[in-house]
Amino acid sequence: MEKPALSGQDRQAPLVRLERAGVSSGGRWLVRGVDLSVSPGEIVTLIGPNGSGKSTSAKMALGILKPSEGKAERKPGLKVGYVPQKLLVDWTLPLTVRRFMALTVKLPDARILAALERTGAAHLMRAEVRHLSGGELQRVLLARAIAVSPDLLVLDEPVQGVDYSGEIAIYELISRLRTEIGCGVLMISHDLHLVMAATDQVICLNGHVCCRGTPLVVSQSPAFLELFGHRAGAGIAVYQHNHDHVHLPDGRVRHADGTVSEDCAGEHCDAPHDHADQAHDHCAHLDQGHSHAHGESCGQGHSHDHSHHGHSRDQSGAPVKETADAR
Numbered sequence: 001m002e003k004p005a006l007s008g009q010d011r012q013a014p015l016v017r018l019e020r021a022g023v024s025s026g027g028r029w030l031v032r033g034v035d036l037s038v039s040p041g042e043i044v045t046l047i048g049p050n051g052s053g054k055s056t057s058a059k060m061a062l063g064i065l066k067p068s069e070g071k072a073e074r075k076p077g078l079k080v081g082y083v084p085q086k087l088l089v090d091w092t093l094p095l096t097v098r099r100f101m102a103l104t105v106k107l108p109d110a111r112i113l114a115a116l117e118r119t120g121a122a123h124l125m126r127a128e129v130r131h132l133s134g135g136e137l138q139r140v141l142l143a144r145a146i147a148v149s150p151d152l153l154v155l156d157e158p159v160q161g162v163d164y165s166g167e168i169a170i171y172e173l174i175s176r177l178r179t180e181i182g183c184g185v186l187m188i189s190h191d192l193h194l195v196m197a198a199t200d201q202v203i204c205l206n207g208h209v210c211c212r213g214t215p216l217v218v219s220q221s222p223a224f225l226e227l228f229g230h231r232a233g234a235g236i237a238v239y240q241h242n243h244d245h246v247h248l249p250d251g252r253v254r255h256a257d258g259t260v261s262e263d264c265a266g267e268h269c270d271a272p273h274d275h276a277d278q279a280h281d282h283c284a285h286l287d288q289g290h291s292h293a294h295g296e297s298c299g300q301g302h303s304h305d306h307s308h309h310g311h312s313r314d315q316s317g318a319p320v321k322e323t324a325d326a327r
């Protein structure tokens, strides 16, 4: 494994950086020419079809795979929390969440509980892992990843086996964890239908970097549309909330059309909170698992334009298969 080369105390320095990195195996390139960096507090999402090199790129970033060409650099002493795509667990054996959390890293119960509390899974501490639902398992895996107080979270398909509303809740959770912990996040998403708007950068792979940018830029990029078809571009939902009014410091309200009034009566907003962010990523009620159609009021005291729609997913019902927890 190569040595981390990033010089390190600057908090804004990238936690991890790939430069023109590629891996070849058995005489063929698995992925090539990958440039990416993740800084503290930043979320970078890798998308792309099956076999496009997402996991391979993440493994180069983690140091599990050494690039055959290009560079992979990590901040010295980098602590990584990893949610792998697949787990090596014998599901015929009883295994409680508590034991599972401490399988690869020795963790005191208090730390396990605190991590589970952060992901809304404290009540599952004594549950058997094999009995967890898809969403519960992902919360437990996230808890296990954050229990090591990571600088960087690497999440390989963190919403697999999770239904639509649960998927939004998990994205909300990841976004909140990033803010609370201040870690960087490198996320792999196979799902092209719902990309978290909190993502600072989406990198679309297809054996090489096909396009990159903000979620909206990528969803409209000709390379993305060519790769996935125009239907994917039309169906992709960037999960964001576009508030339709802004509460001004003097208490008045500026509406989407630029007019200003004394209040926001008629806009389903009885909570005088700040709506100034036009695409923020937090809406606590979504953690309770419900969702809204585009432009629909959430009925939770303020009005949103919820842009998550056009979604479908393959529900295998068997979120965890086998192999390779590289933590």
Ligand SMILES: Nc1ncnc2c1ncn2[C@@H]1O[C@H](COP(=O)(O)OP(=O)(O)OP(=O)(O)O)[C@@H](O)[C@H]1O
Pocket (backbone or CB within 6 Å): 025, 026, 030, 031, 048, 049, 050, 051, 052, 053, 054, 055, 056, 057, 190
């Ligand atoms: N250890 C390996 N040896 C040889 N080939 C590999 C190895 N790991 C992955 N590959 C191949 O490399 C390519 C990229 O695989 P990778 O797992 O990175 O894709 P991915 O985008 O994460 O796919 P998926 O969405 O299906 O998980 C695939 O063609 C895969 O078969």
